Amino acid sequence: MVLKVLISDPLSEDGIYPLRQAEHIEVTVDTGLTPEELAEKIEAFDALLVRSQTQVTREIIEKAKNLKIVGRAGVGVDNIDLDAATEHGIIVVNAPDGNTNSAAEHTMAMIMSLARNIPQAYHALKNKKWDRKKYVGVELKNKTLGVVGLGRIGAEVAARAKGQRMNVVAYDPFLTEEKAEKMGIGYGTLEEVLAQADFITIHTPLLKETKHLINKEAFEKMKDGVQIVNCARGGIIDEDALYDAIVNKKVAGAGLDVFEQEPVTDHKLLELPEVIATPHLGASTVEAQESVAIDVSHDVVNFLSGGLAKNPVNLPSVAKEVMNKIEPYFYLAEKLGVFVSNLTQGVMEEVNIYYSGELTDFEVGPLTRNALKGLLKRHLGDHVNDVNAAFLADRKGIEVHEHKSSSAKGFTNLLTVEVKTNVGTRKVAGTLLNGLGARIVLVDTYSVDVLPEGHMVFIRHKDQPGAIGRVGTLLAREEINIATMQVGRSNAGGDAIMMLTIDKHLERRALDQLSQLSDIYGVTPIDL
Ligand SMILES: NC(=O)c1ccc[n+]([C@@H]2O[C@H](COP(=O)([O-])OP(=O)(O)OC[C@H]3O[C@@H](n4cnc5c(N)ncnc54)[C@H](O)[C@@H]3O)[C@@H](O)[C@H]2O)c1
Numbered sequence: 001m002v003l004k005v006l007i008s009d010p011l012s013e014d015g016i017y018p019l020r021q022a023e024h025i026e027v028t029v030d031t032g033l034t035p036e037e038l039a040e041k042i043e044a045f046d047a048l049l050v051r052s053q054t055q056v057t058r059e060i061i062e063k064a065k066n067l068k069i070v071g072r073a074g075v076g077v078d079n080i081d082l083d084a085a086t087e088h089g090i091i092v093v094n095a096p097d098g099n100t101n102s103a104a105e106h107t108m109a110m111i112m113s114l115a116r117n118i119p120q121a122y123h124a125l126k127n128k129k130w131d132r133k134k135y136v137g138v139e140l141k142n143k144t145l146g147v148v149g150l151g152r153i154g155a156e157v158a159a160r161a162k163g164q165r166m167n168v169v170a171y172d173p174f175l176t177e178e179k180a181e182k183m184g185i186g187y188g189t190l191e192e193v194l195a196q197a198d199f200i201t202i203h204t205p206l207l208k209e210t211k212h213l214i215n216k217e218a219f220e221k222m223k224d225g226v227q228i229v230n231c232a233r234g235g236i237i238d239e240d241a242l243y244d245a246i247v248n249k250k251v252a253g254a255g256l257d258v259f260e261q262e263p264v265t266d267h268k269l270l271e272l273p274e275v276i277a278t279p280h281l282g283a284s285t286v287e288a289q290e291s292v293a294i295d296v297s298h299d300v301v302n303f304l305s306g307g308l309a310k311n312p313v314n315l316p317s318v319a320k321e322v323m324n325k326i327e328p329y330f331y332l333a334e335k336l337g338v339f340v341s342n343l344t345q346g347v348m349e350e351v352n353i354y355y356s357g358e359l360t361d362f363e364v365g366p367l368t369r370n371a372l373k374g375l376l377k378r379h380l381g382d383h384v385n386d387v388n389a390a391f392l393a394d395r396k397g398i399e400v401h402e403h404k405s406s407s408a409k410g411f412t413n414l415l416t417v418e419v420k421t422n423v424g425t426r427k428v429a430g431t432l433l434n435g436l437g438a439r440i441v442l443v444d445t446y447s448v449d450v451l452p453e454g455h456m457v458f459i460r461h462k463d464q465p466g467a468i469g470r471v472g473t474l475l476a477r478e479e480i481n482i483a484t485m486q487v488g489r490s491n492a493g494g495d496a497i498m499m500l501t502i503d504k505h506l507e508r509r510a511l512d513q514l515s516q517l518s519d520i521y522g523v524t525p526i527d528l
């Protein structure tokens with residue numbers, strides 16, 4: 001089957017080579033679509049690749065009936081409605097590393113241009129004014145740079161600023177004294193950093209918490225004559241407050257690569273000579289564009305080929321080494337989920353997933369999501385995937401708990417999925433046998449040893465002579481071949497189970513007849 005990828009913002013042609021090369025992928029490049037045009041087109045596509053221009057809104061996502069993945073060639077995903085994507089089971093991936101250098105270099109270019117009035121002096125000279133007095137600058141050496149947000153780009157800027165012999169102080173909620181020491185920089189609270197800095201540079205994402213982080217009160221805490229740079233996201237600095245701070249001479253200069261509304265050409269800040277600006281060019285280098293397009297294209301190709309994405313945004317990412325270890329359990333987890341969902345009756349209220357043996361050493365979130373996917377698929381259909389499984393469980397009011405225990409009942413690993421409904425509790429456990437693959441080893445309290453695949457029938461009956469024979473005879477009459485059969489009982493003459501694997505799905509007629517046989521309490525067909 002050919003999968004269709006739409007690229008709706010300009011991406012490096014060299015960078016999208018992995019997509020062009022993939023045999024089962026057809027690429028359409030259509031940049032400059034209006035939101036209405038995109039909404040009309042999107043249904044035909046399996047993947048969408050964007051930069052920062054395309055707004056991937058809830059409306060677009062709701063129209064995107066076939067969309068499986070949105071790739072953001074860059075870092076910031078504030079142009080993508082992540083909640084809507086998650087709800088619809090669409091994975092969002094980005095390219096977090098590819099433009100770090102370019103954004104850091106652009107930030108340094110802004111800081112140096114501000115310090116030496118380069119854009120203003122250039123502009124004057126182009127207008128035939130040779131003015132050496134007006135454009136006297138300041139040195140960076142021994143000045144203090146305050147870095148707000150010490151992630152990938154903030155850290156690269158800090159390293160470069162040290163090369164300029166600046167003192168660097170940073171604020172980041174994750175910055176420890178030890179880390180700051182290792183980097184040879186100072187650290188403090190936001191207020192302390194703002195108060196010490198001669199230059200301030202912002203490198204946080206735009207989040208609810210960082211919207212207008214630099215506001216009127218923040219400007220009041222800064223030194224007089226401070227210069228400020230924003231190459232992160234418009235909206236982190238309150239533009240009205242910045243305007244007032246410049247007009248009131250609190251702020252001597254501002255370098256802006258990003259704005260609250262983009263694109264923008266008419267803006268009161270652009271009227272001020274103290275403001276230098278670029279039209280969101282931080283990541284606009286040949287190298288960065290190629291790099292982010294390659295990263296995101298690889299993720300899209302891998303994901304559409306049934307593999308894993310390296311940089312998921314709406315799923316916790318798991319280190320490659322961990323992923324290699326837990327991936328073999330994905331299949332088992334999903335099959336256990338499907339199995340137990342077939343056994344349960346009533347309204348699902350609580351799911352407990354027990355990890356035992358060597359599984360306790362792993363990050364088990366991805367396994368839980370696979371188990372939930374299997375569990376929910378029965379009622380919610382195939383649109384449940386590991387992106388939206390946890391969200392959908394939560395929306396259905398199902399409590400999900402993970403438990404880790406070292407006792408694995410003799411197995412090296414054991415995964416148990418237990419479901420509580422308003423009418424009872426059912427559970428199933430499985431293991432991964434070295435060299436032999438996945439096995440179901442426990443259903444409720446009965447030990448079994450069954451491959452989790454194909455068509456099965458789970459029968460509860462009274463432990464009586466003839467019960468097994470009657471089931472065999474009936475299935476033979478219905479021309480249903482039994483591939484394997486296992487039996488178990490609580491005690492002689494008490495409750496017992498049969499687990500059959502059969503060569504085809506158990507049709508309604510056979511199911512009804514089986515259920516009516518004497519000593520049979522319940523018959524559950526399960527297709528894994
Ligand atoms: N101008 C451009 O073209 C361009 C290019 C690339 C990235 N960006 C933007 O740059 C920003 C940083 O990117 P990155 O790759 O370094 O991201 P990152 O995730 O590596 O770093 C962000 C850092 O901000 C910190 N942070 C979060 N909330 C904070 C707060 N309230 N106060 C202080 N720190 C806070 C985080 O802890 C993290 O360390 C993002 O907004 C990204 O979208 C812009």
Ligand SMILES: O=C(O)CC[C@@H](O)C(=O)O
Pocket residue numbers: 051052053073074075076077099280282283284
């Ligand atoms: O696509 C761009 O050029 C901007 C990218 C940048 O803002 C980012 O967040 O990665």
